[in-house]
Amino acid sequence: MENMFIEVKNAVKEYGKGDNAVRALDNVCFSMEKGEIGVILGASGSGKSTLMNMIGGIDTLDSGSITVDGVDISKFNSKQLVEYRRDKVGFVFQFYNLIPNLTSKENIETTKEIALNGGLDLEKVVENLDITPFANRYPSELSGGQQQRVAIARAIVKNPALLLCDELTGALDSKSAKEVLSFIEKVNATYNTTILIITHNEEIRHFADRIIRVKDGRIVSQEKNTNKISISEIDL
Amino acid sequence: MRTINRTILRSIKSNLSYYISIILLTSLAVFLVSVAFSNAYMISDDIKSIMSDGNVESAQFITSVPLSKENIEKLEKEHGVLIEETEYLDFLIEDKTYRFFKPAQKINKYQILQGENIQNKNEILLDRDFANSNDIQIADAYEIDGANFTVVGFAIRPDYIYSPKNLTDAWVDKADFAMVQVDFDTFEELKNKSSYSISAYYSVSYGDDTDTDAFRRCINDEYGAYSYLSSNSNIRISKPLNSGVEMLMLAWFIGPLLFTIILMLISVVLGRLIEREKKHIGTLLSFGYRNYEIGLHYSIYAIIPAIIGSVTGVLLAAFAGNSVAMYLLYDYQLINYDYYVRTPVVIICLIVPTVLYGSVAYIKTYKLFKRNSIVSLLTDRYDDTKKQRRMLESSKMNFKRKFRLRSLLSNPARTLLVLLCLFLSSFMSLFGFALGDTVDQMTENGIESGTVYKYNYFLNQVMTDNIFGGISGISVSYEMSDNGNSIVLNGVPTDSKFENMELLIGEYSNEGFYISNAVAIERGLNKGDKIKIRNTVTLEDIEIEIDGIVNDNTNQAVYTSYKNVKDIMQIKEDYFNVIYSDEELSIPSEKLAYISDSQSILDILDTAMSALDGFVYGLVIIGSMLGVISVYLIVNMLIEENRSNISMLKVLGYRNREIRRIIMNTNHILVILGLLLSYPLCYFTLNILSRIAIPYMHVVLQPYIDISSFALTALLIAASYFFSLSLLFGKVDKIDMVLALKGNRE
Ligand SMILES: Nc1ncnc2c1ncn2[C@@H]1O[C@H](COP(=O)(O)OP(=O)(O)O)[C@@H](O)[C@H]1O
Numbered sequence: 001m002e003n004m005f006i007e008v009k010n011a012v013k014e015y016g017k018g019d020n021a022v023r024a025l026d027n028v029c030f031s032m033e034k035g036e037i038g039v040i041l042g043a044s045g046s047g048k049s050t051l052m053n054m055i056g057g058i059d060t061l062d063s064g065s066i067t068v069d070g071v072d073i074s075k076f077n078s079k080q081l082v083e084y085r086r087d088k089v090g091f092v093f094q095f096y097n098l099i100p101n102l103t104s105k106e107n108i109e110t111t112k113e114i115a116l117n118g119g120l121d122l123e124k125v126v127e128n129l130d131i132t133p134f135a136n137r138y139p140s141e142l143s144g145g146q147q148q149r150v151a152i153a154r155a156i157v158k159n160p161a162l163l164l165c166d167e168l169t170g171a172l173d174s175k176s177a178k179e180v181l182s183f184i185e186k187v188n189a190t191y192n193t194t195i196l197i198i199t200h201n202e203e204i205r206h207f208a209d210r211i212i213r214v215k216d217g218r219i220v221s222q223e224k225n226t227n228k229i230s231i232s233e234i235d236l
Numbered sequence: 237m238r239t240i241n242r243t244i245l246r247s248i249k250s251n252l253s254y255y256i257s258i259i260l261l262t263s264l265a266v267f268l269v270s271v272a273f274s275n276a277y278m279i280s281d282d283i284k285s286i287m288s289d290g291n292v293e294s295a296q297f298i299t300s301v302p303l304s305k306e307n308i309e310k311l312e313k314e315h316g317v318l319i320e321e322t323e324y325l326d327f328l329i330e331d332k333t334y335r336f337f338k339p340a341q342k343i344n345k346y347q348i349l350q351g352e353n354i355q356n357k358n359e360i361l362l363d364r365d366f367a368n369s370n371d372i373q374i375a376d377a378y379e380i381d382g383a384n385f386t387v388v389g390f391a392i393r394p395d396y397i398y399s400p401k402n403l404t405d406a407w408v409d410k411a412d413f414a415m416v417q418v419d420f421d422t423f424e425e426l427k428n429k430s431s432y433s434i435s436a437y438y439s440v441s442y443g444d445d446t447d448t449d450a451f452r453r454c455i456n457d458e459y460g461a462y463s464y465l466s467s468n469s470n471i472r473i474s475k476p477l478n479s480g481v482e483m484l485m486l487a488w489f490i491g492p493l494l495f496t497i498i499l500m501l502i503s504v505v506l507g508r509l510i511e512r513e514k515k516h517i518g519t520l521l522s523f524g525y526r527n528y529e530i531g532l533h534y535s536i537y538a539i540i541p542a543i544i545g546s547v548t549g550v551l552l553a554a555f556a557g558n559s560v561a562m563y564l565l566y567d568y569q570l571i572n573y574d575y576y577v578r579t580p581v582v583i584i585c586l587i588v589p590t591v592l593y594g595s596v597a598y599i600k601t602y603k604l605f606k607r608n609s610i611v612s613l614l615t616d617r618y619d620d621t622k623k624q625r626r627m628l629e630s631s632k633m634n635f636k637r638k639f640r641l642r643s644l645l646s647n648p649a650r651t652l653l654v655l656l657c658l659f660l661s662s663f664m665s666l667f668g669f670a671l672g673d674t675v676d677q678m679t680e681n682g683i684e685s686g687t688v689y690k691y692n693y694f695l696n697q698v699m700t701d702n703i704f705g706g707i708s709g710i711s712v713s714y715e716m717s718d719n720g721n722s723i724v725l726n727g728v729p730t731d732s733k734f735e736n737m738e739l740l741i742g743e744y745s746n747e748g749f750y751i752s753n754a755v756a757i758e759r760g761l762n763k764g765d766k767i768k769i770r771n772t773v774t775l776e777d778i779e780i781e782i783d784g785i786v787n788d789n790t791n792q793a794v795y796t797s798y799k800n801v802k803d804i805m806q807i808k809e810d811y812f813n814v815i816y817s818d819e820e821l822s823i824p825s826e827k828l829a830y831i832s833d834s835q836s837i838l839d840i841l842d843t844a845m846s847a848l849d850g851f852v853y854g855l856v857i858i859g860s861m862l863g864v865i866s867v868y869l870i871v872n873m874l875i876e877e878n879r880s881n882i883s884m885l886k887v888l889g890y891r892n893r894e895i896r897r898i899i900m901n902t903n904h905i906l907v908i909l910g911l912l913l914s915y916p917l918c919y920f921t922l923n924i925l926s927r928i929a930i931p932y933m934h935v936v937l938q939p940y941i942d943i944s945s946f947a948l949t950a951l952l953i954a955a956s957y958f959f960s961l962s963l964l965f966g967k968v969d970k971i972d973m974v975l976a977l978k979g980n981r982e
Pocket residue numbers: 015016022023024042043044045046047048049050051974980981982
C-alpha cells in the first residue's frame with residue numbers, strides 16, 4: 001500500500017451533539033493510486049459527500065488522517081487547506097454551483113486565474129468540452145448538461161492533480177450524463193488526473209478503476225475493477 | 237396572521253444589521269429634529285418671556301437736549317410709548333469690566349434667575365455666566381473697587397441676554413464682563429466716583445398703535461436726536477430672538493434628508509426580502525390570505541425599527557438633548573431654560589416615521605401583487621440572475637471587474653442609493669470644512685479691505701479739534717429707506733490712504749460715492765445705480781448715485797469724501813467722530829465708542845471659527861455615520877446575495893482576501909464618484925447659501941474650499957468606508973463552504 005495517491009486512515013466525523021449526533025464517517029479507511037478513477041457508491045446519507053469533502057479539504061475530520069500526494073492534510077489549518085484546494089483539487093457538484101452573473105467562459109476564468117503554473121489553455125478546454133457555442137452565455141440560459149460541462153471545465157482548467165465529482169450526473173438525463181462522463185474519461189486519459197466520482201448509478205462503476213461502497217458512514221467494500229470498459233460502451 | 241407574523245422575530249435575528257442600521261439612523265434623525273424643535277420652542281418661550289416680562293426696549297436713542305420728566309410724560313402720552321433713561325457705569329480693572337446698571341422701573345427691567353432680590357445697600361445681583369466663570373456663589377462676599385458687596389442672587393436684563401460689552405463686538409467675553417444690578421442709592425453713590433465712566437441713553441418701548449416714524453421725527457425735531465437704534469439692529473436683542481430660526485432651518489434641512497435616505501434604504505432592503513419570499517407570498521395568497529393582510533405583515537418589518545428608532549431618538553432628546561441644546565445656546569446668557577421635548581414634537585416624531593416606513597413597505601408589497609399573478613408568484617424561483625444586466629460578455633476585461641460592474645448595474649436603485657449616501661457623507665464633511673475655509677477667507681479679506689488704516693477709533697461724541705493725532709473722518713449711521721437695514725455713511729479724509737482703496741468697479745474720485753461689496757451683492761447694485769438711504773436720526777432721505785464698489789465684504793457702508801458728508805449733513809464746522817491711524821493712539825476710554833483694529837478682527841475670526849466648530853464637527857460626524865451605516869448595510873446585502881458564490885469561490889481555493897476583494901470592492905468606484913461630486917456641489921451650495929445669508933448677515937461670503945479640506949474629507953471618507961468594510965470582513969470569512977454543497981447532501 002505504499003505510494004498511494006490518496007490515503008484515508010481511520011477517518012471519523014460526527015455532526016451535531018449528544019442525542020442528535022450523526023456519525024457521518026465511522027472509522028473509514030480507503031486509498032487510491034495516482035491516475036485512477038474511483039467511484040463511490042452508497043445510499044443517501046451514507047456519508048459519501050462527507051468523505052469527499054474531507055478529501056477535498058473543505059471540511060475537517062474529528063480524528064484519523066488523510067494523506068494526498070504524500071501530504072497529510074488532516075493536520076492542515078484552514079489557511080493551508082485553502083492553498084491545498086487551490087493548487088491540487090478540482091470540484092464538480094450535482095447542482096453545478098456556477099456563479100450566476102458570470103458567463104460560462106468567465107466562470108472558467110475564475111479558476112484559471114488562480115491556477116498554479118497557469119493551468120491549461122482556456123481556449124482549448126472550452127473547445128474540448130464543446131463549450132464554444134455558449135461560452136458567452138450565462139448559467140441561467142444553459143441546460144443542465146451544458147452547465148455541468150462548464151463546471152467540469154472550471155474544475156479542470158487549473159489542471160488539478162485530483163478531481164472530485166459529487167453526483168455530477170445526478171441531475172442529468174442519460175444522454176447528457178454519458179457526454180459528461182466521457183469528458184471525465186478524456187480528462188483522466190489526457191492529464192492523468194486522479195478522479196473520484198460519487199454516484200447513485202451502479203452502471204457508472206464499470207468505467208472506474210476502483211469501486212468503493214459506503215453504508216452508514218463505513219466502507220463496506222473496496223475493490224479494483226478488473227473489467228474496466230469505456231463509458232461509451234456503458235448503457236446508463 | 238399570527239403565525240406568519242412569528243417569522244418577523246426570526247427575521248430580526250437574521251437581518252440584524254438592517255434593523256440596527258435603520259434604528260440608528262432613525263434615532264439620529266428623530267434626535268436631531270426633536271432637539272432642534274424643542275430648542276426653537278424653548279427659545280421662543282423662555283427668551284421671549286424674559287423679554288416681555290422685563291419689557292425689553294423697542295429702540296434706544298440719544299438726544300442733544302436732555303429729556304426732562306415732563307418731556308418724557310408728554311412724549312409717552314402723545315405717542316403711546318414708555319420712555320426711560322437707561323444708565324450704566326463701567327468700572328475697569330485689569331481685564332475685567334463691571335457694568336453697574338441703574339435699576340429700571342419701566343423698560344429693560346432685570347429678572348431674577350436665582351436667589352433673592354436686593355434688600356439692602358451693598359447687596360448686588362450678578363449675571364450667572366460671570367458668576368459661574370469666576371466661581372462666585374450666592375451669599376459670597378465680593379469686592380469691587382474696594383467696596384464690599386454681598387451677592388444675593390443672579391439676574392438678567394432682557395436687553396442683555398446676548399451680552400457683548402460693546403454693540404459692535406462680534407464676540408462675548410462672559411468671564412471678564414460682569415453685569416451688576418445694585419439698588420438706586422448704591423448706583424448714585426458709585427456715580428460720583430471718578431473711576432467709573434457713565435453711559436446713558438433713552439430706551440423706548442412702543443405701544444401697539446405707536447406711529448414710530450412720527451415719534452422719531454418728533455424726538456429729532458424737538459430734542460435734536462443724536463442717535464437712534466431700533467431693537468432689530470441691536471444685536472443684544474435681535475440675535476437671541478433669531479437663534480430659534482437658525483435651529484429650525486437646521487432641522488428642516490437635516491430631517492427630510494435623513495428620512496429620505498432611510499426610506500430608500502428600507503425600500504431597497506425590503507424589496508429584496510419580498511422578492512425572495514415571492515413563493516411564500518404566493519402560497520399564502522393561494523390559501524386565501526388577503527392582499528392587505530400580507531401588505532400589513534411586511535409593513536411590520538419597517539414599523540418595528542421605526543418605533544424603536546423614534547422612541548430611542550425621543551428618549552435621547554429628552555434625556556441627553558439638554559446638553560446639545562445648551563451647547564447651541566452657548567453664546568447667550570444662561571437664563572432659566574426649561575428644556576423639555578414638547579408634546580407635539582413627541583407625537584410627530586413617534587408617528588411620522590412609523591407611518592412613512594410602514595407605507596413604503598406596504599407599497600412595495602402592493603407593487604408585487606400588481607406585477608404578478610398568484611401562479612407566477614408560486615412558480616417564480618427567486619433568481620438574482622434574472623435581473624443581472626447582460627453586458628461585456630465578450631469584452632476582454634478581467635472577470636472580477638465584470639462581476640463588480642454587473643452587480644452594480646443589476647440593482648440600479650441600490651447603486652444610486654449607495655452613491656447618494658457616499659456623496660452626502662463626503663458633502664457634509666466637505667461642507668463643514670469649507671464653511672470654515674470660507675469664513676477664514678472672508679475674515680482675511682475683511683482685514684485687508686475693512687481696514688485701510690490699522691486702527692480705527694470710533695468716538696462716542698463729535699469733536700472739532702483733533703488733539704490725539706491720526707487722521708479724522710466722520711461716520712454717520714443711516715438705514716436703507718425701503719427696508720430699514722443699517723448702513724454707515726463714511727466721510728473719509730482727502731489726501732489719505734482711502735484714495736487708494738481697493739475698488740472692484742469704478743475709479744476713485746473725491747466727488748464720488750462708493751458702496752461696499754456687501755451692499756452691492758445683497759441688493760444687486762452696480763455702478764450707475766441709485767440708492768435711497770435715510771439718516772436714522774433726522775429721518776431725512778438722500779439719494780446717491782453709485783460710482784464704484786469697494787472690496788469690502790463685511791461692512792454695510794457707503795464711502796465718500798469728508799466734504800460730501802459735511803454737505804449732506806449741512807454742517808459748517810469740521811466735526812469728526814472717527815480717527816484713523818496706522819499707529820496706536822492714546823485716546824481716553826470715556827471718549828471712545830469702540831476701536832476697530834486688525835487685532836480685534838483677528839479675534840472675531842477666532843470666535844467666529846470656534847462658534848462654527850460645533851456645527852462643523854456635527855456635520856462631519858453625521859456625514860461619517862451616514863457613510864458608515866449605509867455602506868455597512870449595502871455591503872452586508874451584497875455579501876448576503878453572494879453567499880453561495882462566496883462559498884463556491886472558497887471551494888475553488890480562493891483565499892479570503894481575494895474573495896473580499898471581488899465582492900466588497902464593488903463600491904470603491906462609488907466612493908470616488910461621491911467624493912468628486914461633492915466638490916462642485918459644495919461650492920454651488922455655499923454660493924446659494926451665501927446669497928440666502930446676505931440679508932440676514934449683511935456680509936458677503938465668498939465660497940472657498942481649501943485643498944487641504946478636500947484632502948481631509950477624502951481621508952475621512954476613505955477611513956469610514958474602510959471601517960465599515962472591515963466590520964464585514966469576518967462575515968465573508970465565516971461563510972461556510974458546505975453552503976455551496978447543500979444541494980448535494982441528500
Ligand atoms: N454539515 C452537516 N451538518 C449536519 N449533519 C450533516 C452535515 N453534513 C452531513 N451531515 C449528515 O451526515 C450524514 C452523511 O451525509 P452525506 O455525507 O451528505 O451523505 P451522502 O452524500 O452519502 O448522501 C447524513 O446523515 C447527514 O445528515
